[in-house]
Amino acid sequence: MNRQDPDFQRPAATSVTDNDASVAGLLKQLTREVPSLFTKELALAKAEIQASLNTLKAGVAGVAGGAIVLLAGFVILLMAVVYGLSTMMQPWLAALIVGAVTMIIGFVMVQSGKKQFEPSHFKPDRTLDALNKDQEALRRKAS
Numbered sequence: 001m002n003r004q005d006p007d008f009q010r011p012a013a014t015s016v017t018d019n020d021a022s023v024a025g026l027l028k029q030l031t032r033e034v035p036s037l038f039t040k041e042l043a044l045a046k047a048e049i050q051a052s053l054n055t056l057k058a059g060v061a062g063v064a065g066g067a068i069v070l071l072a073g074f075v076i077l078l079m080a081v082v083y084g085l086s087t088m089m090q091p092w093l094a095a096l097i098v099g100a101v102t103m104i105i106g107f108v109m110v111q112s113g114k115k116q117f118e119p120s121h122f123k124p125d126r127t128l129d130a131l132n133k134d135q136e137a138l139r140r141k142a143s
Helices: 012-085 091-117 125-142
Strands: none
Touching: 012 091, 012 125
């Protein structure tokens, strides 16, 4: 007579213990996965920063090399312009005009080149987006 009926349901206290066990299990899983998540996010940030620095290095090297060659050619052209203008006016006045125009053009070029070095170009956007998504997911799971 002590047979258990297969249709007999367990008391509600057992399901509460199951919920507690699943919450505890979830907390254990969370404590295992959060450090891994942050490690992966840091690795992503490091990779993005490294890629940005490599791009910056390549850009600086290209600009420096090109600037040296351009400078040499530009000096020769400016000398030719000064010589040409000196046939129509005093050589010192020709050199002054060419120098002033060259400085204005150089200033404009430097100002436009400085825009490439703004901090916003080096911000790890993907990492920040991923961190925001992870933070939102953790908030939803904690709720």
